[in-house]
Amino acid sequence: MRLARRASLVVVLLLLAPVGTASAEYAWVLWLQVSNEDVVGQSFSVIRAYPTQRRCETDKPKDLVTGEGSPGSRRVNHVCLPDTIDPRGAKSK
Numbered sequence: 001m002r003l004a005r006r007a008s009l010v011v012v013l014l015l016l017a018p019v020g021t022a023s024a025e026y027a028w029v030l031w032l033q034v035s036n037e038d039v040v041g042q043s044f045s046v047i048r049a050y051p052t053q054r055r056c057e058t059d060k061p062k063d064l065v066t067g068e069g070s071p072g073s074r075r076v077n078h079v080c081l082p083d084t085i086d087p088r089g090a091k092s093k
Contacts (some may be wrong), residue, residue: 027049027050027051027082027083028049028050028051028052028053028055028056028080028081028082028083029046029048029049029050029056029080029081029082029083030046030047030048030049030050030056030059030060030078030079030080031044031045031046031047031078031079031080031081031087032044032045032046032047032076032077032078033076033077033078033079033087034074034075034076034077035074035075035077036072036073036074036075037071037072037073037074037075044087044088047078049083050080053080053082056080057080060078060080061078062078063075063076063077063078064076
């Protein structure tokens with residue numbers, strides 16, 4: 001009976017071990033988003049990865065708008081997203 005308890009404890013610990021390590025691998029990515037008024041769509045570029053969302057948000061530069069309201073105006077945003085999200089969309093095969 002004692003051996004069965006010990007085996008059950010080992011199984012439970014092995015099942016819970018990956019939960020603790022998964023959060024350590026999680027990262028946040030700072031993206032540069034550029035959109036032009038006269039061009040349909042927007043472009044995204046990776047600037048840097050961070051271990052936490054708070055660190056990413058702290059290092060994020062201020063957003064910028066140039067030529068607002070005029071043709072050719074441009075908006076530059078900085079966005080922090082989890083590393084599991086790619087704002088560029090799915091890659092085609």
